[in-house]
Amino acid sequence: MQCFSVAPWLSSALYPQSDASQYDLPNWMADEDVWEAIRGKHISEVVLPGSHDSGAYDLTDDRSPEAPDIVAVLERCQFVCGTCSCGLLDIVRGWSTAQGHTIPGQLQLGVRYLDLRVAWEQATGQLRLCHGLYARGALDETLVAIGAFLEAHQGEFLILDFNHMFEIAKEQHELLCQMLSVTLGKLMVPRSQAHLTLGELRQLGYRVLVLYAEQETVSQHSFLLGQEAIQSLWPDTMSVHHLFAILDRGLACRSDNRGFNHQCLHVSQGILTPSTSTIVTGVLMALCCCWGWSCFCCCIPVPTGLKTLSQRNPGVNRHLREWVAEQSQQNLNVVLADYICDSPELIHAIISKNMEPAHLNQQRQVLARNACNSDTLDKYRCQHSQAMYPEAYV
DSSP, X not given: XXXXXXXXXXXXHHOOOOOGGGXXXXXXXXXXXXXXXXXXXXXXXXXXXXXXXXXXXXXXXXXXXXXXXXXXXXXXXXXXXXTSSSOHXXXXXXXXXXXXXXXXXXXXXTOOEEEEEEEEETTTTEXXXXXXEEESSOHHXXXXXXXXXXXXXXXXXXXXXXXXXXXXXXXXXXXXXXXXXXXXXXXXXXXXXXXXXXXXXXXXXXXXXXXXXXXXXXXXXXTOBOGXXXXXXXXXXXXXXXXXXXXXXXXXXHHTTSSOOTTOEEEEEOOOOOOHHHHHHHHXXXXXXXXXXXXXXXXXXXOOSHHHHHHSTTOHHHHHHHHHHHSOTTTOOEXXXXXXXXXXXXXXXXXXXGGOOHHHHHHHHHHHHXXXXXXXXXXXXXXXXXXXXXXXXX
C-alpha cells in the first residue's frame, strides 16, 4: 500500500490539476486572486513552499561544527580518496548540498520558508550558514539580500527559521539579533502580534516571521518566536513509503488538534535522509569509477548525494508533488523539500493549494483521516519521530 496514492478515478475527481504557471513566482502572494484567498488567514493556514537546509547551495571546503559523524568516517579514508579524482570533499559536498539556488534565487522562484542553520566560524570571526560544510559568504550578506527582496516585492511574506545553532555563545546570539534588526527592522512580526492574519499584518507593515532556537535569546527580543511556535517532524528515513506515512500521520494529528496549537506552524518535511550505509556505498561506487570499473558501477544505481535522492527517477520530489495534490488545503502549511527550485512543478502544486474550493478540502480531510487511522499506516510510524515528538502520536 502506498499511503500517498488513491485510485485513479478518485484522483481525477477530487484532485483536478491547476494551471499554476499563471503565477508570477517572485510576487505570487501578491497575486490578486491568491491574496483574496489568504488575506484573512493566519500564516499557519497558508500553504507555503519551503527549502530544506536553505543555505546549503554553495559550500566551501571548510568543515563546519555541524558536520555529521560520516564525515569523520570519510576522513579516515582520506588516503584512499586522495589517490583518485573523486576526492573526499566532493563526496562530502554531494551529501551536504541541499539546494541548487542561492537564497535570493529561491525567493525569486517562490520559496517563502527558509530553514537556516548557523555556526560561528572561529577562524574568520563570522556567523555563517552551514550544513556539514560552511556556506560561502557571511550570514549578514544573506540577510541584506533577503531585505532587498522584500523591498522589491512588497506583497510577500517570509518565515525565517533559525532552528540549528552551532558553537554560538551569548555574544554571537546578540550579534545575530543586531543583524536582524539592521537588515529587516520593522518588517519583523512582534511576538505580541503573531496571532494576526496576513491582511492585518500587512496593514501594520509586518512581513517577516522569525523563529529562533535559543530560548533565552527569544525571551530578550520581542521580534523572535520560540520553537514552540512550530511543529516540524523529521522523518529520518530512506524509504519513500515510510516518509509519506509519517507525513500523513503528522497532518492527521494536526487536523484532529491532538498535540498541536491551532496557530502553530506545521512543516511537512518531504525529504529522505541517507543512512551511513547509503553514503559509504556511494563512496565505494565512486572509487570503483575512479579505478576504471565503470561497468560494475553502472549495474548498481546508488545515490551520490541529496540531489539524486530528490530528483532521480521517479524522485521523492515527484512523489511529494502527487502527495501535495491529494491533501486538504486546511491541513497543509509549509511543504519542505531538497532542491525544491529544481522541481518547479512542485512549487506550482504547493501554491495552487491555496486556491482550492472548500468542498474539495472537506472530502480530502475525510480521506486523510480514514487513511491515517488504518492499521497498515500505523505499522509505519517512524520510531525516531515518535520518540522525539511523542505529542504527535497521542
